Amino acid sequence: MFGTWPPADRVVLIGSGLVLREWTADDIASLTAPYDTFEMDQRTPVAAPFDDEAARRYAEDARRRREERTALQLAITRDGVAPIGELLVAATDALDTVELAYAVAAGHTGAGVARRAVLTVLAELARTGIARAVLLITDDNVASQRVARAAGFSQTDDPFVWLKT
Numbered sequence: 588m589f590g591t592w593p594p595a596d597r598v599v600l601i602g603s604g605l606v607l608r609e610w611t612a613d614d615i616a617s618l619t620a621p622y623d624t625f626e627m628d629q630r631t632p633v634a635a636p637f638d639d640e641a642a643r644r645y646a647e648d649a650r651r652r653r654e655e656r657t658a659l660q661l662a663i664t665r666d667g668v669a670p671i672g673e674l675l676v677a678a679t680d681a682l683d684t685v686e687l688a689y690a691v692a693a694g695h696t697g698a699g700v701a702r703r704a705v706l707t708v709l710a711e712l713a714r715t716g717i718a719r720a721v722l723l724i725t726d727d728n729v730a731s732q733r734v735a736r737a738a739g740f741s742q743t744d745d746p747f748v749w750l751k752t
Contacts, residue, residue: 607664607704608661621670687720705734722749
């Protein structure tokens, strides 16, 4: 469970040229772009193929996790409307630590979107007393490792764990 974050109101974070907001029912079709890819099938537990039905289930699971206060899934947008990716903030056993995960749709990678989204969320979390963030990244996921380094994370002795304090 999170401490006092996220607030009861819908979360909208603005920073670094991005607007991060909670998913809505209107976003179902937009969910397939970042998740119906070979890369996501290989690296995440999402359904494959990731069609509209899988997107509906995914959005419902996101709503349930939000209600349970175990995770918050934010659509990454440039304009507050059209999603180009997602940033997940998951609770851990430690109240001052969260786990982050991110995905950016093809065509939007390489522009620092994931790094900027991570830094925007970290700034908000720091204001609420959450001092540490963890990323779990496989050793062959070079793109995510680049994002982690650019966002100030350091690899730990465990090759899959990246930490920012």
